[in-house]
Amino acid sequence: MNGLMTPQLIRISEIYDDGEAARHFTFEPVSGTRHSARPGQFFTLAIPGHGEAAFTYLSLPDAQGRFKALIRRVGALTSALFECGHGDLIGFRGPFGNSWPLEQLLGKRVLIIAGGIGLPPLAAVTDRLSTDGNTPVGLIYGCRSPAEQVLKHERSAWHASMPILETFDRPSNKGQLTGTPLDHTQQMSAKLGGSPEAILSCGPEVMMNAAARHFIKNNLPPEKIWLALERRMHCGVGECGHCYLGSSTVCTDGPIYSWQQLIRLQSQTTA
Amino acid sequence: MRAFLLESLEQLRDHLAAQRPLFTPQFAADSSEPSWLPLSHNTPSVAIEQPLLPAYPAKQFFFPEREILFRFDGTDFKETLPKPAPQILFGVRSCDLCAIAYQDQFFQQDPYYQARRKATLLVGIDCQLPCEGGFCPTVDAGPFVRDGMADLVCHQQGDHWLLITQTSEGEALLEGLDLKAAAEEGITQRRSQEPQVAAQFPSATHIERGIQRINQSQVPAELWQTMGLQCLSCSGCTSLCPTCSCFTSYDRPVDDGFERERCWDSCLYDAFQREASGHNPSAAAGQRVERFWFHKFSDEYIKTFGRYGCTGCGRCEKTCPGVIGVHSVMKRISATP
Ligand code: SF4
Ligand code: SF4
Numbered sequence: 001m002n003g004l005m006t007p008q009l010i011r012i013s014e015i016y017d018d019g020e021a022a023r024h025f026t027f028e029p030v031s032g033t034r035h036s037a038r039p040g041q042f043f044t045l046a047i048p049g050h051g052e053a054a055f056t057y058l059s060l061p062d063a064q065g066r067f068k069a070l071i072r073r074v075g076a077l078t079s080a081l082f083e084c085g086h087g088d089l090i091g092f093r094g095p096f097g098n099s100w101p102l103e104q105l106l107g108k109r110v111l112i113i114a115g116g117i118g119l120p121p122l123a124a125v126t127d128r129l130s131t132d133g134n135t136p137v138g139l140i141y142g143c144r145s146p147a148e149q150v151l152k153h154e155r156s157a158w159h160a161s162m163p164i165l166e167t168f169d170r171p172s173n174k175g176q177l178t179g180t181p182l183d184h185t186q187q188m189s190a191k192l193g194g195s196p197e198a199i200l201s202c203g204p205e206v207m208m209n210a211a212a213r214h215f216i217k218n219n220l221p222p223e224k225i226w227l228a229l230e231r232r233m234h235c236g237v238g239e240c241g242h243c244y245l246g247s248s249t250v251c252t253d254g255p256i257y258s259w260q261q262l263i264r265l266q267s268q269t270t271a
Numbered sequence: 272m273r274a275f276l277l278e279s280l281e282q283l284r285d286h287l288a289a290q291r292p293l294f295t296p297q298f299a300a301d302s303s304e305p306s307w308l309p310l311s312h313n314t315p316s317v318a319i320e321q322p323l324l325p326a327y328p329a330k331q332f333f334f335p336e337r338e339i340l341f342r343f344d345g346t347d348f349k350e351t352l353p354k355p356a357p358q359i360l361f362g363v364r365s366c367d368l369c370a371i372a373y374q375d376q377f378f379q380q381d382p383y384y385q386a387r388r389k390a391t392l393l394v395g396i397d398c399q400l401p402c403e404g405g406f407c408p409t410v411d412a413g414p415f416v417r418d419g420m421a422d423l424v425c426h427q428q429g430d431h432w433l434l435i436t437q438t439s440e441g442e443a444l445l446e447g448l449d450l451k452a453a454a455e456e457g458i459t460q461r462r463s464q465e466p467q468v469a470a471q472f473p474s475a476t477h478i479e480r481g482i483q484r485i486n487q488s489q490v491p492a493e494l495w496q497t498m499g500l501q502c503l504s505c506s507g508c509t510s511l512c513p514t515c516s517c518f519t520s521y522d523r524p525v526d527d528g529f530e531r532e533r534c535w536d537s538c539l540y541d542a543f544q545r546e547a548s549g550h551n552p553s554a555a556a557g558q559r560v561e562r563f564w565f566h567k568f569s570d571e572y573i574k575t576f577g578r579y580g581c582t583g584c585g586r587c588e589k590t591c592p593g594v595i596g597v598h599s600v601m602k603r604i605s606a607t608p
Contacts, residue, residue, distance in 0.1 A: 241517030
């Protein structure tokens with residue numbers, strides 16, 4: 001049995017392209033060791049000779065232990081991953097980090113705001129909330145252009161059970177919405193039957209911060225706004241130091257923080 | 272806990288060295304600073320009366336600058352846990368012992384650190400004089416060894432030594448030594464003597480004030496930026512600091528596959544937090560200098576570790592080529608209006 005830092009083997013069982021330089025991967029256990037995870041958690045993938053990097057669960061492990069990730073080609077490790085094919089074995093460690101606060105979301109009007117590649121960390125929680133039956137949930141997905149959008153299949157499945165607004169900086173045809181996600185919150189509130197009681201967001205930090213401030217101004221308490229942060233998560237167990245955020249470690253205390261927690265962490269330092 | 276009388280430190284040291292490999296601060300040829308070396312007969316040991324801290328703290332014994340984490344042999348990943356032989360560190364000062372306790376907690380679940388640490392017994396020495404640049408009393412890390420921080424503690428009393436056992440493993444090592452039990456007064460005397468030694472340290476009000484300002488976020492961002500410009504990103508402070516623990520890792524090819532090695536990293540490097548996407552939350556040097564000092568002096572870490580991340584050893588002041596070691600930084604911080 002391998003410990004803390006040593007990956008175990010998993011198999012790539014399915015791959016397809018999904019958006020700009022992004023690919024959809026399904027992984028399955030090799031030795032029958034299944035694990036469970038919660039929406040918002042992450043794991044690491046290792047490719048011998050190319051190191052290791054962190055990815056979010058797009059879908060949580062199913063009964064056979066299969067789970068998915070949407071991976072964009074950005075660096076050395078992801079380039080190596082894009083060279084891998086169906087059936088290839090690579091390294092895995094996880095799950096790591098905290099998760100979206102499900103207990104606090106069920107039964108509430110929940111607005112999910114995603115930007116670009118920030119949608120995958122919200123996918124598992126969207127799956128869960130949209131099938132709950134008792135939780136009015138809506139998604140506003142903002143991208144620079146339609147080509148930047150990811151998770152085509154997932155979005156079409158969600159469309160059946162929840163309102164989704166997709167907006168672009170540069171739309172490719174007239175019928176599409178333009179502007180930032182915040183330009184469309186009223187329209188979404190109308191669909192949800194009232195203004196949101198909880199916000200979940202992931203995307204560029206400027207977008208998330210703007211969203212948080214917008215809802216604070218509209219009297220939503222800071223502890224009802226949750227953001228998923230991106231940091232360089234390296235070891236996943238709070239040791240290597242790279243993902244610090246004030247006194248907290250994003251890989252163990254995050255990646256999900258309430259706006260209230262973030263304000264406190266940001267106030268710890270000045271530069 | 273038991274206490275014995277010891278005629279000389281050498282008596283204990285040589286007895287221990289006969290049982291296990293023993294490391295102690297010594298002057299290597301042509302070096303004016305002692306370093307941790309295996310006991311040998313041709314290198315002079317450090318004069319015990321003058322606390323001369325070894326240039327490097329003891330952390331390298333447990334968290335070496337480089338180590339292999341696992342191997343990929345072409346088929347599977349194999350954890351490569353170290354199998355260290357039992358060893359003794361002799362003559363560890365209180366500041367460094369506090370740092371070891373800090374890292375023991377930080378690396379609690381790290382099997383590599385723990386394997387090395389469990390194979391090691393610590394013999395501490397109380398400092399009877401301030402060392403140059405040290406300020407251990409200000410951060411509750413010395414000058415005398417704190418309870419439970421070492422297996423054995425040596426304390427000089429006139430022409431003899433008090434030997435205090437703090438663990439059963441430490442006590443077991445004494446077997447075969449013919450030692451007289453120490454009288455109760457010796458122990459009481461040691462306790463009452465510490466404030467007198469602490470009083471001999473130079474004033475550290477700049478450290479106290481600096482700690483306060485850091486915790487009240489009262490250090491102007493511009494001062495951090497100025498100090499950032501003076502940081503050469505040499506990583507001297509993070510390498511020498513006994514509590515610094517950041518690391519990075521990479522894969523290296525070996526005969527039949529790859530090995531993953533981890534090595535010390537530094538939060539003062541500009542790419543420390545840079546993500547694959549290019550986004551860097553601490554791109555400004557001032558942010559990184561602030562980070563380092565926040566990590567050493569924020570009250571937030573007391574909640575977790577029961578102490579600050581700084582143990583007052585003063586090594587960063589000696590090593591920093593950019594005048595942003597602990598005394599310089601804290602003086603500048605405490606001088607801002
Ligand atoms: S800092 Fe204190 S404990 Fe450390 S060597 Fe100096 S006097 Fe001794
Ligand atoms: S911050 Fe400086 S003085 Fe404090 S423990 Fe680290 S090296 Fe020693």
